[in-house]
Amino acid sequence: MKAATLKDERITNHAWTWLQEKIPAWIFLLLLLAIWQAVVGLQWVASYLLPSPLEILRTTIDSWPEIATATLSTAQSIGWGLGFSLLGGVALALLFFAIPVVRRAVLPFCIFFQTVPIISIAPLLVIWFGFGQPTVRASAFIVSLFPILANTLTGLEETDPHLKELFKLYKPSPLQLILKLQIPSAIPYILTGVKISAGLAVIGAIVGEFIAGGGLGSLIDAARTQQRVDLVFSGVLMSSGLALVLVFIIELLSRLLLRGRPYLKSRL
């Protein structure tokens, strides 16, 4: 009975702490929306330049089938791009880690490639992959690869030397060392890379869609040409929503994979 009361008390405290942390952001958001609504309602800004939040909501509901299809298409491209970045980034990091000479030969070019703006490569991608999703996926993949690669490599290199020495006692094979020590050690770093890459993959996909068509990028671009600022806002909000959902999923995954570790502290 007493234990149950203590548990309840702990849950209440936890809920209260959570609320204390989240409430300021929600209040700020509501305040911002209220000011925005008032500014447009009082016609201080023309609604064809800045539609009110309620108008954007109405447009989103009215055009929901179109927006939902575009959002789903963009989400698929992001999923493909980010998924391949995760596979490719981790595989390349393992290769660079295992064979230092490959790392010295290839990594500088990866860094160089990373500095090239995606918008300047996108036309090339269209030439190579054609219009539509393949180009969009490639665009999302290219921009989201490097953070995962760099973070994974750092994680592999930062394996605790004390644990390495412990493993050395039992003479593990290189594969055992990688699977049982180095990859698990690198997981927090990989997840950080994925979090950074998630945002970039959304940008990559939207930019790809501007050029190659389809998805939210195309919807936003078409709305721009028709002067439908409300629809542009709807598209922007949906793409932000996609990024948020992605970050939320990664956070859940982090909690699952990092359970038991002493440094797990979510700030979301």
Place this chain on the structure above:
Amino acid sequence: MYSIEVKQLSKRFPAATRAVIADLSFALPVDASLALLGPSGCGKTTLLRLLMGLEAASGGSISIAPELATQMSYVFQEPRLVPWRTCLENVLLPLELTAQNNPAARNRAIDLLQRLGLGERLQHFPRELSGGMQMRVALARALITQPKIILLDEPFAALDERTRFRLQDLLLELKTQLALQYVFVTHSIAEAVYLGDRILLLDHTGHANDWRAVTFAKREQALKITPEFNAVIQTYTQLFSAIENSNRERTSSEVQR
């Protein structure tokens, strides 16, 4: 018949002004446990690491009896538990790495943890355990491979007195039951005298200051309050003081130079 034979062993780290271990020789009989005693920085841990093969010697030799060489285990000064593995998984790690993990081994690990007072903590992660509990898990991990020689680097330093005494007795028990030979580093004269059949006292120059056998009819906690035990403690306290004095003189003459 000796289990460990050390001849003219020396160890000098790169860029160090003097050797940590210098011209050290001793032979440890097969059934004897060894306590490595000495002031801080005298090379006790280095000697233990040399015995385990974690460091390479600069000179001299270490011979381990061939039938024992593959059955050695090591407990580090700190627990070194793998943070993402539970208590039980940490204990099973050596068996996983040597492809010996099976249901029988798992039961043995559970028994071992229960014996060390961690039966309720099998599925807990290291961060959920106190420092003393973590050290006990590390001890269980070293014992799970059923070693013949176990090397322990200040294994009980972080434990409360009651747990320390319990684990000291457990070590003595395992020595008898499993014919386990242990070599351990300690700062505590009382612990060295209580657990060590032989005590190697090192000084600041890395030389053996004293090497002798300590024999008692029976080792149990009550021994610690006997005049016989205290006489040995007295001897080592005096030897320790002599080492400290000579170190002070050596340091001050080096400073003057």
